Amino acid sequence: MSFVRLPFRFTRLTRSATRSSWRPTAIGSRYMSQNINRDSTMGKAAVPLDIEPSRLTVTKTMSPKVLPPSKSLIFGKTLSDHMLRIRWTEATGWEAPSIEPCESYRFRRNFYRYVSSYVLVGTINLSPSATVIHYAQSLFEGMKAYRHEDGTVTMFRPDMNMKRMNTSAQRLALPTFEGNALLECIKELISLDRQWVPKEPGHSLYIRPTLIGTNGTLGVAPPTEALLFVITSPVGPYYPRGFKPVPLHGTTEYIRAAPGGTGAYKLAANYAPGVVAQKSASKQGYAQNLWLHGPEHWLTEVGTMNLFAVIKDKDVTELITPPLDGMILPGVTRDSVLALARNHVSGVKRLEGLPDVMKVSERPINMGEIIQSSKEGRLIELFGTGTACVVTPVDRIGYNGGDVMIPTGKDGMGPVSKPLWTELVGIQTGVIKSDWNYVVAQ
């Protein structure tokens, strides 16, 4: 816990606004299944418990923050008022979830009443020997909540994030959990902070569930204690001034993932080594790394996005993405783009603007094929997909000392990515009805 003395003016304002709200509230009664398996003689859990939404408690912040103007939002800089926290120990399993203030100041007056201060609450205390610090026992997820025109707040396919989070947890020997139970708790968090879901088009509330090993030990072993927490942050559109295609650096001197490694999981350890590679690409005038694998320079991912190429062969337009071979993160956006394109091909739902004759392939593709199709005028476009941007068009690839030019459309997007993007964003913002939307608040 840190103690911070704030200027007098700030002290008075925040205090009066929030005094009454510092009270934990159990919301357990709302959930009927209070199925806590306890040993009545010992008072200890007989079987380690799973996450129980029925045990969720809510402690509201005493000093609500001021939501910054949407125009000034910088990705990930502003955290909303509350966070979700669930501790786990090997002996007891998942403890009661709690929603608490997140990085907020609490007024504190000392016994003699003439010295007062603000205390920073809603932080995380760790042992200096916590395994997350030394051995990167950490994984995370990234998803978004959107506000629809009628005020409804939804999340986009969060079940997939819960599934991926559990897969990542298994890979790190961190505890797994019932995905729906965590989702119930996240729903409560977003419902409480719903004013943090921006109203402006293209804006959303970014949600970051994180799981870390917290036990203090310098031995490398499976964690015996862990902490799952969820923070949220309002974000603006990825492209505030329209689509801007990005140049990629075909990267072979660094790798993001290798066979048998951890590229298919969303582990914190996958991201730190990419920073130097990104810096190097940026120094050479490129926005992102195009991660190339092996002597054949197979295309894998773009920065922190999945990758799609579109190549025409006679009358057939082929949408290609590398297969989930253990090196590729199974992106929610990737899966959604594939599903929409396959529905178009099969006729389940035709999308206006997509080519009539299309083929959807999850298959390896290397730089040789990109260069060849580019030379023959058959390379139609290349784009990245991810939660943050939905779609990012690419206009060139720096490779072997030269640049491979990629066609882009008038407004920056290509003929295949544009209709797919339009449909996806239409669903996420509630303009198009879809069971991919999970309602958080109405």
Ligand SMILES: Cc1ncc(COP(=O)(O)O)c(C=O)c1O
């Ligand atoms: C390495 C990597 N690949 C792909 C993606 C895209 O995944 P999603 O569509 O689930 O956001 C991400 C984004 O989180 C990522 O970090």
